[in-house]
Amino acid sequence: MPKVSVIMGSESDKEIGDKAVQTLREFNIEVDYRVMSAHRNPEELSEYIEKCDSEVFIAIAGLSAALPGFIASKTIKPVIGVPREVKLLGLDALLSIVQMPPGIPVACVGIDNARNAALLAVEILALKYDELKAKLLEYRSKMRGR
Numbered sequence: 001m002p003k004v005s006v007i008m009g010s011e012s013d014k015e016i017g018d019k020a021v022q023t024l025r026e027f028n029i030e031v032d033y034r035v036m037s038a039h040r041n042p043e044e045l046s047e048y049i050e051k052c053d054s055e056v057f058i059a060i061a062g063l064s065a066a067l068p069g070f071i072a073s074k075t076i077k078p079v080i081g082v083p084r085e086v087k088l089l090g091l092d093a094l095l096s097i098v099q100m101p102p103g104i105p106v107a108c109v110g111i112d113n114a115r116n117a118a119l120l121a122v123e124i125l126a127l128k129y130d131e132l133k134a135k136l137l138e139y140r141s142k143m144r145g146r
Contacts, residue, residue: 004125006034007045009039013084014035017033019118020114021033023118027135027139037067038067039066042070056078058118059079062083062085062093072105080108081106081109082109082113083112090112
């Protein structure tokens with residue numbers, strides 16, 4: 001089954017990261033869940049990205065929110081950034097993620113919206129895995145019934 005890496009910039013992001021992991025597991029997607037800072041341990045993070053067999057990365061970060069861009073600069077796999085509300089209502093993190101330089105794209109979801117990041121990862125994977133496409137259609141159908 002496909003694999004998604006959920007990486008948080010610090011342990012304080014765990015509450016948000018848990019939401020992404022829970023959603024991915026609802027779709028039976030294997031998750032590699034880690035805390036790695038682009039600022040505090042960039043060499044370890046670079047090595048992880050280089051050796052990682054995940055197909056999509058979800059990066060959760062606040063403040064300068066360098067993590068999603070750092071990951072995107074080291075891989076051609078899709079990276080989804082989740083800005084955290086830490087300061088400035090999360091707008092600092094949101095702007096850091098959406099204002100990536102040309103050639104290093106990062107998808108971005110709403111502030112603290114890790115569930116949508118996970119669903120976007122599932123949508124990306126559903127392009128390759130038909131069983132995920134079917135699960136997404138079922139999920140959307142259930143949402144309409146609410």
